[in-house]
Amino acid sequence: MTTYDDDIEAFIKSRKKATINDVARLARLSKKTVSRVINASPSVRAETRDQVNAVIDRIGFRPDPQARGLAFRRSFLIGLIYDNPNAQYVVNMQLGALDALRGSGTELVLHPCDRHSDQFIKDIRDFIELQRLAGVIVLPPISEDKRLLGLLEDLKTPYVRVSALHPATTKGGHAILSKERIGCRAAGEHLAQLGHTRIGFIAGPDGYLSASERRAGFREGLQAHGLDIEPALEVQGDYTLESGHAAALRLLTSDTRPTALFAGNDEMAIGAYKAAFGLGLRIPDDLSICGYDDSPMAERVYPPLTTVHLPTRDMARAAVLTLLRSEGAPEDALIFESALVVRQSTAKV
Template structure:
């Protein structure tokens, strides 16, 4: 009788520890990542915070574990560990909603996936508690950086508060300083608004327009002053001046553009063109022209400023000065996240005219 050879029992294959973890359906922690990757908690922390002092193969292995188990760092815990939060603050008092949205999108382009979050804080610069409100906001959130939008980016008292709090910040502004005071020496993203407004004036004059209306922004805004100055310089190069009779101040809003358009177009010798200091007011001027039975651009050419998404969607498409707002927001965030906060950086963006369908040669005859 032949005795069959004795077979060795088959050992079950080792279970994947990550799969076993996932079956437990528990919220992943940094300790879980460290245990599954067989590294220290300190190593995981360094990888989360993009420290260069980690070997690349270790970084890749830990990131693979993080992706598989869906680990998300706790911003509050990170803030306690590093004695600061991982939050950027965007502070503004600006009536132009589309400008705010575009700026946010640019900032989010940079912070997305970085572990840093954006906190948006609208405020009222005319409030008696304006400065204390922002001080409380920055201290409560323990912000790692702040981005200031115009017009509060020009507020020297606010800048002093942020310097006292020792929080890094970047100003978005239309110029380095104003005409009657020294420049504010901080990190800043500067747009050359004058350049675009000069181009707008050139374009209208080259089309044969001589009587040109102007809807300017609020006089308290540095951007409004820059745009007026640029437009005036552009007209002066052709021997023309801004005419007070066909000039009205707006508030960078559609409603104010509509009211200013009505005022300008009601003049006995109405203009054949209007330059508005932003797109919202330019579109308001469209409505005023329509209500008065005027066609754009047959009877009236209109130019805006910003190149907001609406500019290419309305009919006729709006000729406007393009300001790279989204790029400016991205650059401001990069300055706070990537660069040495002890240095003062100035990043400059050019404005440029985008010609569409709302401008045409001046009519030879028109109804006053």
């Protein structure tokens, strides 16, 4: 009679693709028990779970996600749906989601979309129905789109929306919200305390709640020191590096060149770095620059960028855990703080 190890070694040498039946036979357990282990059932004893996982690891078995989906009448996929020009923000959200999904047996599917398209809602409906998603995470600004949220409700698709904290976004559950005004208020106060009075502002795009909240917070910080956002020193960007560069060039070549700039995100702030360098301006000696997001690039540029830290990766982790824990049932909104991180790109006038 062959031993347990002999059977496994013989299977490995056969170079066959492992199936759940092979796992059950080699573990000397029922297929039903193996299935419970694979799907993390709490009813399985620890020693049985270890026995099955040891066989799975040795023979290289990988569960078939389609078969799993048929068995449970849903896929083990979570969608990340976005229409956002800030590439680093999307990457951070993706990384945070993957952190939370690791080891869960559920995978992440990315779905960029175009909210301005006539096919916007149909496109997302088709994506959700084709993939038979277990849930979705919706990033701003489409997380504030009532048509999309209505679609998710109609499809009974569990979802979590990520957005800036605002009275309009606190209604109902499914929300991961960030206090964006607080960090921006601190940024306005910081530049004012350094003695700057001509402060340029590069705003985010129209239609983004985050852009209006950041502007409001920054303005509050300036007003606390008797200043305000001057219309002549405000230019709108679209959260891209290129728009930050163009906006900064416009401000820095004006007759009333500012001594400091606040950009609505780090991408635009780095665009302002590029504009300043091209004009021969030194940061922070000739120009202080402050951004928003605290993306990885903030510490990699020189001088390191003063910016507002938004915990995007933690927010994405929380969104996934909310879906896994509650399958999208409404819960109280989770609220995250923002905070100013002072580095070397800002200095006294």
